Amino acid sequence: MHDPLVLPNDLPAPVDDGAARHLAGMRVPSLALDATDGSTIDLARFRGRSVVYAYPRTGHPGQPLPTGWDAIPGARGCTPQSCGFRDHYAELKAQGVARVFGLSTQDTDYQREAVERLHLPFPLLSDVALRQRIAATPFGHGAEHSFERVRLFDSYHCSRYNTNTGVLTPEMFRSVFAAVRDYLDARSQATTSAALASGGNTG
Numbered sequence: 001m002h003d004p005l006v007l008p009n010d011l012p013a014p015v016d017d018g019a020a021r022h023l024a025g026m027r028v029p030s031l032a033l034d035a036t037d038g039s040t041i042d043l044a045r046f047r048g049r050s051v052v053y054a055y056p057r058t059g060h061p062g063q064p065l066p067t068g069w070d071a072i073p074g075a076r077g078c079t080p081q082s083c084g085f086r087d088h089y090a091e092l093k094a095q096g097v098a099r100v101f102g103l104s105t106q107d108t109d110y111q112r113e114a115v116e117r118l119h120l121p122f123p124l125l126s127d128v129a130l131r132q133r134i135a136a137t138p139f140g141h142g143a144e145h146s147f148e149r150v151r152l153f154d155s156y157h158c159s160r161y162n163t164n165t166g167v168l169t170p171e172m173f174r175s176v177f178a179a180v181r182d183y184l185d186a187r188s189q190a191t192t193s194a195a196l197a198s199g200g201n202t203g
């Protein structure tokens with residue numbers, strides 16, 4: 001029987017590829033999120049120090065995990081992660097943290113069960129609207145999808161089965177990364193141009 005508090009010993013370890021390092025110091029965008037305490041939270045409106053940990057999903061005792069879940073690096077362990085923040089909540093507050101939140105794409109009712117079962121002293125935030133929009137987007141290798149604050153690039157998983165059967169070739173995989181690079185380069189150039197325009201001609 002599945003116990004979300006017990007982790008297998010052979011879970012693949014996630015590797016920090018540095019893709020999120022540019023987020024340090026950036027301002028949090030204004031976004032209203034439903035919380036399990038019945039409130040609506042906009043993280044951009046808070047002053048002081050907040051801790052927000054994001055996780056894919058918490059499991060239910062006795063209910064099986066999605067197929068292949070344990071093979072995804074970093075996917076397993078959301079419940080122990082939440083319990084860790086619960087157990088160290090008082091320490092975080094003593095260190096000057098004003099508020100703690102968990103954030104996932106489960107709906108509020110699903111999250112509320114976890115809050116009650118795990119006795120979390122802080123609310124969980126739901127970004128279920130993002131999950132619903134992504135779920136409604138048809139997959140196609142090489143396709144690109146724009147959301148309000150997310151750009152999604154589709155690619156087949158680089159599994160041994162896909163590469164051995166030709167479902168995914170090296171050229172196909174590289175083409176997706178090239179598209180991502182072109183998109184980021186264009187964004188960077190647009191940001192630079194906007195900054196120069198707002199600063200006026202300094203020559």
